[in-house]
Amino acid sequence: MTETPHQSSLDGRLIRGGTSRGLYLTPGELPDDADRRDEALVDLFGTPDPLQIDGIGGGNSHTSKVMVVAASDRDDADVDYTFGQVGIENAVVDWSGNCGNLTSGVGVFALLSGLVDPTPPETELTLYNTNTETFIDQVVPVADGRPAVHGDYRVDGIPGTGARIDSYFRDPAGAVTDELLPTGDRVETLTVGGDTYDVSIVDVANPNVLLRARDLGLDGTELPADLQDPDLLDRLELIRGAACERLGLVDDRRDAADERAAVPQIALVSEPQSFTTAGGERVEATDLDVTARIVTTQTPHHSYATTGAMCLAAATHLDGTIPAEFARPATGTDVSIGHPKGTITIGVESSAGAGEPTIDRVRVGRTARLLVDGEFYYHRASE
Template sequence: MRDYEKIRSAIIRGGTSKGVFILENDLPSDPVTRDRVILSIYGGTDERQIDGLGGADSLTSKLAIVSVSSRPDADIDYTFGQVGIGTGKVDYNSNCGNILSGVGPFAIDEGLVAVQEPYTTVRIFNTNTNGIIEATVPVESGKSQSTGDYTIDGVPGVGAKIVLNFLNASGAKTGKLFPTGKRKEKLLTEAGVFEVSIVDVTAPVAFVHAHQLGLTGTELSTDLTKEHLWMLEKIRSAAAEKLGFVSNAHDATKETPSSPKVIMVSPSQPYSTIHGEIMEREHIHLTARAMSMQKMHKTFPVTGGLCTAAAAKLTGTIVYECCNNPDADEIIIGHPSGSMDFLISFTDDGQHIQFEKTAVARTSRRLMEGYAYVPKELFWNETESIRK
């Protein structure tokens, strides 16, 4: 008698992240049992994730649950899960645009959508934010292409260019572009009072100027002290309470560790990337550092990046004040591994702002496919519920 159940899965690099992709029907339907199984796949509560597929890094401890959509405006449903490292929790409160870039290719290769060549546009409904994203994927011989000549900073080599366009991206999580009704405000936190801009485009983000934390904005992860990390998390936690994500800021780290995001911004300036390359100020519109699960993101999140680029065009925000050419169609953000460009267009009639395009290009590659082995006893609750 086998002691393990098999879960069919694939490991896919999406953008600068990596995760396990699983069809929804291959997971238990009971949410508690499902999360217990997912945590086992990633290595449980071990911070090294040595007994699972997680990489002991927030950028490689990500999950995509995929299914055919029943919605008339979508082909695929996609649920993103940020699998906590050592926390025993899977956070479903946000979307991940990097992992999203692997959803279109996964759906095509699994035969979940009709294929057109040379490009197939997959309409993806993200259940985390109730938003629709169009992924345009290069296709050849009925399969998605991973080879190409497109490069993204933070990923070695070249790949096929996948374009993600987030439709109706304003108010993705909160329903409002400016969830608090203000473009800039004073936020009272345990670490003090900070001036922030809270904006929701593809994802809610609390923006803070780097100088308020005593930083230049060019720092790498090794340059941030425990005090800096503490201040940034207190800002994020206070924003979470203000948005109603938690009733008390003290609970934000545990209950909603990935949403809202917190990003510190500063004017474009020269700095050295984590690879030792010099980023020239003339090549970027602003400098930014994003936090991911209470640590500095090694590159930059897609959803947080789209929000940053959109905020750079919105007068009165901290990001706009840092951007050296907010009227540009393409906003280029300098991050720890290089730069990332976003295509943003919107209309503003003085009363309503409508985003027409919030797009970014990524690459993706399927690394392996097969079965993850999960201890059989983790399914007992699911079996008992079926029997009842």
């Protein structure tokens, strides 16, 4: 971190991880005081502004993210990381959840920064996410002593192909609320503006509020532009806020956008359906297990949030939930979810118990790539 009479700067790396992009840096680059830290990040990303034109944000939730990464002092992890979702129109940073897409870039950053020594052809490392106190085993391909970039793995929502990075999230249930089903119910009813909505609130990797697309007059195959209806987004935020109230995360649902901007996520679920993606490609219902659309920080996601996909995939294994109502009967561990850019496949390892099933592990394959390495400038944070 460097300060001048005019601006401050920090050293970091801009990395595309999965279908998200974020700033990765080590803890010493940020002010120690939490308020000054958040003020610096809000300014750096150009918030509050829907375009984030005076910062490095891209005007949407999947490009307004930060990862703080350090070598771990733990005996059972190589790297600790903390995720922050930087607001766009609200000058806040939400540190309460995790980001599955950007998790794929943590190992890349760790290798590039010398936090972990590269071991060809693949480096295996264990990550510890401080937000959710969970462990992730990750496999990063290595070429010429650096994280590999080129490969034949395709992620829908990203042009071209890249080297596949596999992340295995251990014991991901109750990541934020300590419970797989935080309210104890597989389906419950929330009342918003005199209307009632059935929802499943499930916490795997991040808590999610899952509801039927048809209950909002949607068919479930809408593209993000179709969901950019202020009345619809306001209604979804009130439903999400009501869930926050139900979980005890906020006292007033109207405060959820400021106090709990990123989690829980909210998603619209429907049966496997054929549809045309935002890129004009055809997805066939026969290739899907479930169809869904997710909204993050009050913005329709251009593809699908990875932690949301993990939660949705796990929920299809829980009889009686809304996702299980729509999902094709499981024939293995993989769950294929149809989203606006195509599909995402999540591996779910679960086991039966005396009570609720146990979600032992979820797996996701992503690609990641370094975009920028250098100094990032922001107005000096207030003293």
